[in-house]
Amino acid sequence: MRAVCVIGLGLIGGSVLRAAARAGRPVWGATASSEDREAAVADGFTVLPVEEALAKAAEADALVVLAVPLPAVDEVLRTVASVAPSCLLTDVVSVKSAVASAVARRAPGVRYAGGHPMAGRSASGWAAGSADLFDGAPWVVATDEEVPAEAWRAAVSLALGCGAHVVPTTSGEHDAAVARISHLPHVLAAVLAATGADGGPLALSLAAGSFADGTRVAGTRAELVLAMCEGNREQLLDAVDDALGRLGAARGALASTGGLAATIRAGNEARAGLVALRETPREELRIDLTDPEAFEDLRSLGSGGGRILRLEGDIAIADLPD
Amino acid sequence: MRAVCVIGLGLIGGSVLRAAARAGRPVWGATASSEDREAAVADGFTVLPVEEALAKAAEADALVVLAVPLPAVDEVLRTVASVAPSCLLTDVVSVKSAVASAVARRAPGVRYAGGHPMAGRSASGWAAGSADLFDGAPWVVATDEEVPAEAWRAAVSLALGCGAHVVPTTSGEHDAAVARISHLPHVLAAVLAATGADGGPLALSLAAGSFADGTRVAGTRAELVLAMCEGNREQLLDAVDDALGRLGAARGALASTGGLAATIRAGNEARAGLVALRETPREELRIDLTDPEAFEDLRSLGSGGGRILRLEGDIAIADLPD
Structure with missing residues (x-):
């Protein structure tokens, strides 16, 4: 399974790190907060300086997950551009157009698909997180026309592996x-x-x-x-x-x-x-991801309140309210 | 202990009936809803036609509790005025000035102190109620200048007996x-x-x-x-x-x-x-209800976030955030 490198170890990033580890993936992280770093290390996780974490991701072709607040995204992207300029990248920030613009501006060489897990708590920081935070929750993966299929698949796999279901939609509709x-x-x-x-x-x-x-x-x-x-x-x-x-x-x-x-x-x-x-009964459907129209079908699925439940090879198993 | 007659056996009225019974009081009720009536009877309570319930209250000098929605208050008050014109009356309706005006207009001979327990659920009807609904909840008792002391005491005793604490304030401030x-x-x-x-x-x-x-x-x-x-x-x-x-x-x-x-x-x-x-520490204080200024002191208590915890004879034991 693809390794995961999480930048930012607050409530959401910290929960992604734990959930990805629960799914059996190699994981490591980085954070600017000494409190979160100490807590994550105490819980047995590998936390590296951000440059080292990203260099390791580039070497392993790991999926990098940006989990910092929006105002800190630009700075992290500068480091990504210099250390891991073509990495697979997703994020868990709560707005998508602003992050997509920042990625296009700061790190145009990365393979990026935005993401947003719809789970939260009013408490914050590593200590508030848990491996099961995303179980049963919706997790948006940006399905804009220009998103590279490889990055989309990596982000979807992470979300499903963390226990969420995936809602495919565009950054703007999200x-x-x-x-x-x-x-x-x-x-x-x-x-x-x-x-x-x-x-x-x-x-x-x-x-x-x-x-x-x-x-x-x-x-x-x-x-x-x-x-x-x-x-x-x-x-x-x-x-x-x-x-x-x-x-x-x-x-x-x-x-x-x-x-x-x-x-x-x-x-x-x-x-x-x-x-x-x-409570509405849901109809199951299968979307062939190798179909050239797949992204269009996926966006319709999301607009109608549908979601991807799992991947079986190149087939997305989804459901939709009847 | 004074008997209690509850008119209206929905969520709040049904819970008052159960909580008063739990406190050891003789209780009976009336309701226009056949569903609530059947459910209350099945739970072992006495449910009478409204005229009979009120006639029994007049005879026993019971406290009558109006627990119908505001639009139905006028009609019940007409029956009160004809069957139990000088009864002790309180209510659990969520507005106080409108009910006080209706009482003054429709049943001017009753001894009335308005009330409002601040507890609820989004479900409604007898089936949604329970004897513990008011445990630890605030219960306003109207402490306007013109409220008869005897009616005030009866309403306060009911509220405390139902497990609530009493917040004394005017109808307008409520x-x-x-x-x-x-x-x-x-x-x-x-x-x-x-x-x-x-x-x-x-x-x-x-x-x-x-x-x-x-x-x-x-x-x-x-x-x-x-x-x-x-x-x-x-x-x-x-x-x-x-x-x-x-x-x-x-x-x-x-x-x-x-x-x-x-x-x-x-x-x-x-x-x-x-x-x-x-979470603020609270200071305990004692208010002598025989003091001519007692109502004024009680209103200040309510305005400051204070509450009556219990009665010891003519003394109200209260507390107030420090």
Whole structure:
């Protein structure tokens, strides 16, 4: 099995390192954090200076996984370009277009397919990670036209080996989707937490499940939230504008007729749709990866809520809600 | 111990009936739902037609607990006024000013102190309830100047007996607080669910913890949410306006400088404040309920995030964050 070199050993990178090792792959990592390095070494993993880790990856034709926050990506890519300029590369950063541009600019010789596992916790750092973090989770692998097939296969194999299923889609569609289901939730949680706190100690002393749930992700480290939200500015603006429109309409209806039915029923239906999607019977299908149209089929699969469950040679075994 | 008659045997009313029985009180109930009635009877409880239940309460000087949704309150109060016109009355409806006005209008002879246990689940009906629903939860008892001391004591005893602690505050302050920490979360969850669903199956297939948590309460039955939100219109408008202001400011900052730091950091601090309030050491204090200033002291206690833990004769044992 292909070796894996993970750059960045926080919650996500640290969990990738453990999950890849669980899958039986040779693994090593690098991190700028002495705390994460010491913890990973104490857990028995090999942690090298970043140049050494990348040189070893180049020698072994390992898959390099970028697992640093977006603001640190450029600097790591400079080192990649000088030490492992044609390596196989993926990443686990929460925006895809921005990373793809940075790769094209800083390390144009690498064989790159972006990735994004949709799993997280509000805690961060190596200590918060675990080998099973991705079990059953969706993991996006960028399936843009220009992605080299070899890099795509390497990223998909890693994701499946880490226990995830793969959602194939373009960088742009990924960024638009996560703006709505990951970045907007952080913005609304922050707005709710601050608006609630303005009610003073009485309000906070009465806060029960709805407020606790609605503000949970506001407890995430601010730097991580800012990196992902600000790195997806255009798509997040679209999502925030939609939310502002809906909230403004609710405000208008409440002020004029006193009725919130349109808002509450739309939310109720949307939530039911989310639950139903998980319970809908799914149809299995097989996509031949040697077919020249394969990427197009894979993108349709992703757009329809489908996912790749495993690879059997050149065949992707997938399923799709009926 | 004083008997308890619960009108409405859904999630909250059904749980009050069970919790009061657990505390050793004689209990009986009434409900317009044949499903809830059959389930309660099957669980061994006495369920009577509403007139009979109230007549029995008048005879026993029982505490009557109104546990119907706000839109049904007026009709039950008409029956109260004709069958038990001077009974001891409390309620567990999620807004307080609207219920207090209805009581003053429909049943002016009752001895009334409003109440609101801050516990819930997204499921509803008798089957969703349990005797331990209120254990450790805050339970507001309205401590407005005009509340009769006898009714206040009866409502407080019930709440404490059900395992809750009591937060004393005015109806108006309660309504302003729950607009922020209970009703606004429902509105924002609905907005988030609908905005996410607009991203199509791809977006929903990627939804992980932040979206699932942020939309959970959007799964609550729409009628229940509408009753509480629309019944607290003025206070909810204030809260929605604050949220719109904060979301608009986030939008503006993202569009102009690309920065969301002010929004995200304010949310992060507010969430930390919520967590800290729960972990702050608390100072115990004793309030003499025979003191003419007692209600004023109790309202200050509630405003400061304090709560009544138990009664020892005429002394309320309370605590307050340091």
